[in-house]
Amino acid sequence: MPSLPPPIWADLFYSGAWNDISQDVRSTSTVTVTRGLSAESSSAAEPTSCECVLDSRGYKYAPRAPQSALYDLIGRNTGFRFGYKVGSPWAELPGGLDYNSLFVNDNAALDVTGDFDLRLDIALEDWSESQMLALRYVPSANDCWALEILDGVLTFLWSPDGTFASRVTQAATETLKAYNGQRLALRVTLDINNGAGGYELRFYTGRTVDDTEWHLLGDPIVGGSTTSVYAGTAYMEIGAGFTFNLTPAGGSLNRMRGKAYALKLLDGSTVKVNMNTRSATPGGTTFTDSTGLTWSRGGSASVFTNRHIRMAGEVPAWPPTRDRSGNDNYVSIAPAGVTRRMDAGNKPTDSALLRFIRASNPIECWPLTDGIDSDGAKSLVGGRDMTYYLDTGFGGDTPVPQGGKLKDWIEDVLQLKAETIGVLSGGVPNSTSAASAWSVDFFMGGGGEISNGTWSINDRGAGTDSDNRYRVQLSYDATTNEITVLRSMFGETSSGGLVLTTITSAGIFDGRGHHIRVTIDPLATTTDWAVYIDGVQRASGNMSGIVFKAVRDIRLNWSLVAGAGFSSADMSVGFITYWDGNGPTAGEMYDAFTGFQGERAGDRIVRLATEAGYVASVAGETVFQQRMGIQGSKKLLELMNDCARTNFGYLLDARDRTEVIHRGQSTLWNQPPALTLDFKAGLISAPFKPVDDDKLTENDVSIKREYGSVPAREVREDGKLSVLDPEDGGVGRYDKAYTYSVETDDQARQVARMRVHLGTYDGVRYTRVTIDLANPRVFQMIDDILRIDVGDKLRLTRVPDDHGPDDVDVLVNGYTEEVGPDVWRITFNCVPGEPWTAGVVGSTTYGRADTAGCQLAEALDASETGVDVLTTAVARWIDSATYASEFPFDVRTGGEVMRVTACTGTTTSQTFTVTRGINGVTKAHASGQPISLAHPVYVAM
Template sequence: MVALPPPDLFELYYNGQFNNRTSDVRASAGVTMSRGVSAEGTRADPSAADMLLNNRHGDYSRRNPMSALYGKIGPNTPMRYSVDAGYPYLLLPGDTSSALTTPDAAVLGVTDLDIRIEVALDSYTTAQEAVSRFLNSGNNCSWSLQVGNGLQLSWYPDGSFASQKTAGIGVQLPAIPRQRIAFRVVLDVNTGAGGHLVSFYWAPSITATMWNPLGTATAGTGTTTVFDGAAGLQLGTNTGLVGTGLKGRIYAFQLWDGATGVRKVNVDFSTAKAGDTSFTDTGGLVWTKAGAAALANRHVRMAGEVPAWTPQRDASGADRTVPITPAGITRRLDAGTKPLESALLRYLRAAGPIECWPLIDGAQATSGAPLVGTAPAVVLPGSTYVWADGELADWIEPVIHLTGGGRIIAPLPAHASAATGWSVDWPFSQLDSLVTCSVTEGSATGRTWTVSLDPSTNKIQLFTFTAAGATTLQGEISPANVFNDVPHVVRLTTASSGGSVGWSLYLDGVLAVAGADTPAAVPLQNVDVLAGLSGSFKSMALGYITYWGSSAPSAADFYRALTGFQGETAGARFLRLCTEQGVPAALMGTASATTPLGVQKREKFLDALASLARADGGYVLEQRDDRALAFRPRQTLYNQPPAITLDFSTGVISEPFRPLDDEKLSENDVAVTREGGTFASAVQLTGPLSVQDPPAGIGRYDVAHTLSLAADAQALQQAAWRLHVGTVDGLRYPQITLDLGNPRVWPLIRAVYLADVGDKIRLTGLPDDYGPDDVDLIIRGYKETVTEKTWRITFTCTPGAPYDVLQLGAPAYSRLATAGSQLASAITATATSLSVTTTGTTLWTTAAGDRPFDIVVGGERMTVTNLTGATSPQTFTVTRSVNGVVKSHVAGTALQIARPVVYAL
């Protein structure tokens, strides 16, 4: 039996570090943790835990001055809870001497390199050496792989350092800090066309059957070779090729000979134990640790904060305890009642201008409060205006509305960053009469820069006025086409060089006109907006006048913020929002592959994150091992290898095990509305889950979604995808419970502990009444309990079948079904020849290279070994009863691809 409770570690952060307080955790009360999405919810809850701490020593009585932790703990003290379990991984500190090594052996020699390594690094942007076959002396250099800021392979044709060849990619690696990911590098030494080729890939794990390309393969002229010398292998050490060794974890390593497709080295640590100094891998190689490298099996199960410390005692006062309920950071981030802010206001707070006047003050205001400093923007007497009545756009806070002639002026603070150049942004809308926007330099020049916006001529002109009264037209934008109800922004930028100043005038983030003037520019002393020069001024919405130094963000970025970051992808928005909020965050996968979004509305921070996750179909989560956020997009759910495979017949799944054959998740009539745009719908008209009345279908289950989308065309795409997800025909397995103290489960414990929200569980060996085929599930959340007598985890799951999508080059995911097929005639339980009628317009492929593949007929899985016929019906030669189903089938029985895939959203 597995000893309970498992070795664990409870840590509190004080005195500038995490401190071990495990001895205070009452094992009899246990520790319960939850993470991810509960039940059929759509939004991840804050991670949560319950535990009871012994307080007989009084350390957690934080109000007591005699407590050892007095002044050191309080609300939201950081905590971590970890468990040691499963066979180990290699833990590396990132120094120059720590490694896992094996001496030279015949199996290390390869013709074409195929290196595969599965890691979880503290950083994927710091260059580190991952694995090498390299000796610094004796001309025994073979190859080395570096990870961080992309991937780089170095190899040595004759063994000398001087013969070094390199190939690399500088793309951002699709992983967050400490996320498990596998990388693969293939060197084809002879392409057959007089050259060589280095290709780079990534996958969720080293066991993946399909690897995703990283960057562009590097083609080299001339063939090459890889030196087979006397060097052994080193995992994680530093040969001097980059500045540091690996920092983080190595879970597995494989070396293949790409020329023969033979795996030569396989290190998965399954033959090792935590704490070993050496071990023998499954292929007989002996590995020995060096330096501070360690074989460890510690897994952080929760990183959060303790919101409260409530002392309790029994009636005698002898037993004192403190129950704590640690929570993830989203509990704190969701607190407070701060008014919702627009994307523009959030952006400006984070970007750090010298000064900004949003002019979003209330209806009774008499001046415009500054965003940064203390000097207000003053509306001069005689002006006609209404506060909080102007609209730059409906996603931006109401601004001042100039309804007649008027003038707004504000002093600009002196700032060193503006000594050699500056920028000023004037956002506006609803402008229908002449307005001038001016800035005046300090007394060294007294020069005034004036931008004139004139709807009568459809021009924007830039003038300079000297203290002596000279006027110069510097440049103009014509036609301007900005006199409408759409938000616009004019930016004036200067940069001094020598005795002159270069200027640039931007309109809506695009450089429109540029030039030069003398003398050199100096910092500004005031900003001035004058409306009504034509004598017939009617309307202008004005706000967010912003003054920058010489290192201003781009005009394009300001305009994107003004327009609510329309078209920004979900991944990019997640990272930007977290940066603006000051919350550590990381993205799984690549931002460019996530859903393009519409305008960012005025929402609370977590609501904005939920909005982008809802549009993309992914998960915003707290990182399990850090007080930070992570976004797992929908694209990372596609075509995953299973993180855990559970064979029901071996008794690894515990009660309660209650599959459901219901329609609770059914959505067969889906409408999607793009916020601010059009709508589209998708309806399942035929089949067992169609909108037809029973028994032809299940009736209508209609649902409507309103999503932030960049373009109207996305509404139909989203509706079709959500219809696909909502019409999965099969049993539901909402909860899967594993008893981690069960010896039959123990071999799986490492996989269980590495699995996280969004990963795939595969169920095999299910009873006949649950169906004959394997079932894939997506983990949405889990609850784990560790006590003296219990160690269990319950995964909350939804069907994984919808995330099998078309992926060219992957046999399991590259076949699309015909529009409809059925048996042309009845077959017996043993017949191996089928006559198949295609009811659609496209026939089944008869190319020999497209076989074998599996089909399903009446619940029986068959393997197609041959297929003939240029017209319907076609003849299939099959192997019967692949899934154990033995039965005859009548004419007209539907036939389809086994595990059909669809086009990804």
């Protein structure tokens, strides 16, 4: 039986390192960690929080006390970590270029002569980093195989004869997406002879090396000839090769940086190697696996450790406390995840465009978003103001700060008034980095039918005969819908100009906001140039004999004076930005201007975090992430939660580092249980009771697309939880309306369907599941328990009879963990897991489709095994004469699960041969009662 309190530890980060403070965590107080969503109806996770009491005798944790040993070392938002040393160990591999590995010497068990099947259970510190994962490879004579990850792509190398000349290299067709530190099982299978004269290679992801259902990563790769994997005499290594650490192209490859848990190698269906670090001893350097192989530490790889991090965050305050005698000083701290700081304050974020410009470090930018009382156009980077003035000879209204609009989701900009002529001008800093290449961006809109003007960009030439000043000009004319591109030259005795091109059908005079970019790329004796409109290159060329320098100033001469038969209108202009050759592309700038519409949810989370100086990573392949709508001006955490909400996933503080992670919806479907809890075995603690109410019911859902138009609507019109009145078999109408950030109206319909799907789950809900880790039976599962995180599936078995006869699947929405002298328990906040079961073509578990409507064609007694059924929908059941290999399968009627071993009939009237009472229920059933698959699947988003 585990003793209380369990072995805990804690660290503080100061003086550039993590420092152990375990001895100061008060053993008489309970430490509480709260993570994820606090309730089943919560829409977003709260910041991870911790409550902890530290002994502070000698004022150790009093950062304001000069006598404190930590004076000037700790303070607001000092880094904090908390965890246990308990359970089985793993191997910690530090990465880098030094040799660090787990290895086993050559043995016949390492030889695979048939189909190759390698499975690896690891957690990488950064899944996007190129690293060596596992190999059996000594160059020249023993080139057997190697598994690498290159920029997030799994890559497998093998040789049929042990030589480099015959080596084959194949990469997964889909990038592996996992959050930093996430633990995954990877699998690569090589069918050396696919029966069609070739081989077939597949990559998979899973939860453990023993999974029976794996997620195919990308597409199968088919080779044109059969192959084999050389057996050789090389040793097998995890994390690094003693003599081989190269990419397929020959470049150096980092050693694995992360944790190694298990490796399984099969020759066809025969297990050859089955290594699991659970067989190791914490602090040891070698161990023997279940197949009798001895694994050793290679190089300076860390010894085996079981030091779990349960919470990583920051300490926002150090409130001193003492007893009345003054002899017992302590500090009750409340460390929190980094999302707490991200959500501090009440300032909405800038627009996507302004955020992107600021994060990309321009040489100069004038947003022209200054307030109505401003006396100039301020530089975003602290440079000189841009000035604007009217042609005094013509008059008219002065420009209006914040009077113009480029897009609804972008800050209001400078408005140039109709019937005015004027100049907008600004000088830029002298940038040596821009001497080799530069770009200037303008954003403008409106102006009416008679909008005319010229954007002029002067370089830093002196304007002498020996050092000409060059100018590139864009003259725009709304009456012809054209932009003329000119080059001018100014010297002491001669000047001149040249029309480089005319862009016809410019398309910028429609009253809407547009983006224009000029790019100059000086070469040795010539200069390349290009003009982009709305992210697309519309003109380019070369100025022979002319070498531009960096930019000196940027100017707009505008004319909005109406002529005969034409009208003028106000013009908006803003975000005039100057870049060197390392600035963002024209396409990236236009994406920012349009609010990154269509950006994948995970990509937006990472970009938003990066722009704000945080680190975020994402689990869930890009192809399965929802596309986002226009990014508006909201608080940073709200924008990121919008992404998680649209993607039906979770945005969380990372458990083991001060970072943000997103678990996308694609990782929630069809999970194997992370933990199975047998109620009758005493594994679940009180309180344990189901909830069967209408709290989460939604059967009529309208989804409005943010910045969109008419909402999409989805209504459940049949079934027990439909909008039908209760007397007609439904529950009545539960209508809800939401606004989502999605790219298209079709996505809005998908979101509505998903909400109705989740909102019409016909089952009881277990909102809280508590387990007592001090219970010896529970403690036996400590390794699996401490791996569970938000979004994982729990399976509850042998629940009380009055709860129903079936196993219950729930997803962990969040949890509270308590550890102290008298308690060690975790209470999981849960939502139903059954709705997250999706159909998978070819899967033995998830590959069956229901009929969409079938009923008993006869009354049944409690023992009858011949069951007549009538399909009322279009598709009948498969018959065993035609589809013998697809039997058996389970069906459910009236709460009883029956196993169908045969089916006769090829019309809608068929007869099942069944085994009764698969779930322990056997009873009589009435004719006309619905019958369906016992374990239905759904169409995933």
